[in-house]
Amino acid sequence: MLTKRIIPCLDVNRGRVVKGIKFINLVDEGDPIEMASFYEKEEADELVFLDITASWEKRNIIIDLVEKTAEKVFIPFTVGGGVKNLEDIYYLLRAGADKVSINTAAVLNPFLIREASLKFGSSTIVVAIDAVKVDSDWEVVINGGRTGTKLQVVDWAKEVERLGAGEILLTSMDKDGTKDGYDIELTKTVSEKVNIPVIASGGAGEPEHLYEVLVNGKADAALAASIFHRREYSIPRVKEFLRQRGVEVRLAKEKAKGEKNRG
Secondary structure, X not given: OOOEEEEEEEEEEOOEEEEEEOOEEEEEEEOHHHHHHHHHHOOXXXXXXXXXXXXXXXOOOOHXXXXXXXXXXXXXXXXXXXXXXXXXXXXXXXXXOOEXXXXXXXXXXXXXXXXXXXXXXXXXXXXXXXXXXXXXXXXEEEOOOOEEEEEEHHHXXXXXXXXXXXXXXXXXXXXXXXXXXXXXXXXXXHHHHOOOOEEXXXXXXXXXXXXXXXXXXXXXXXXXXXXHHOOOOOHHHHHHHHHHOOOXXXXXXXXXXXXHHHO
């Protein structure tokens, strides 16, 4: 079994980490730089910063936040929200982001995925897909979940892979912030239809939920926010829970200790 990743998500709005339900009723959670540093010490495998209102408000993402994070944090981090073109991607990568997530712009101009993956490498390009359940299928929504597209999620996931995306960040808007568990059916359906990693997002409320989406949902990584922000569970505790259930996870402290003993 491949190692599964645990990724805290920092939803950013005007320079502060926030959390709401389905991207509305936002509550302040803290300073993004301080939280990023904390999560690095907590053994997070990666971080994701999403400027969740940038596309809707038609403004650029905050580059200085990315630069300050890169100065303090040395685990990989992905930045998304308000990314419109190749120039935006270039400046985010130059500021220190390891990957850039595109969502609304990718739907409006799918060729951006191809251009970006060719110019910067597919491993740096994440396509975020926000999904809502419509009847018996899922529809892609953009602008922070505010605008429908009539695109079917599975069709779009296959298309972004074909265009060169290196990873998919899949969020169930129906589950976001509810803490009722991920949309396992959605995640499994997409994971089985593509050959690139799928990061599951939306609904984490307890370690069991992460286990379910990683195993039953076949996700390669689990994104979570409020359960970590509000210290309901620590990342080491979640990773230990997963390991005891047979899920391969990276335990940094254990690895460091083993290397020291061998030395």
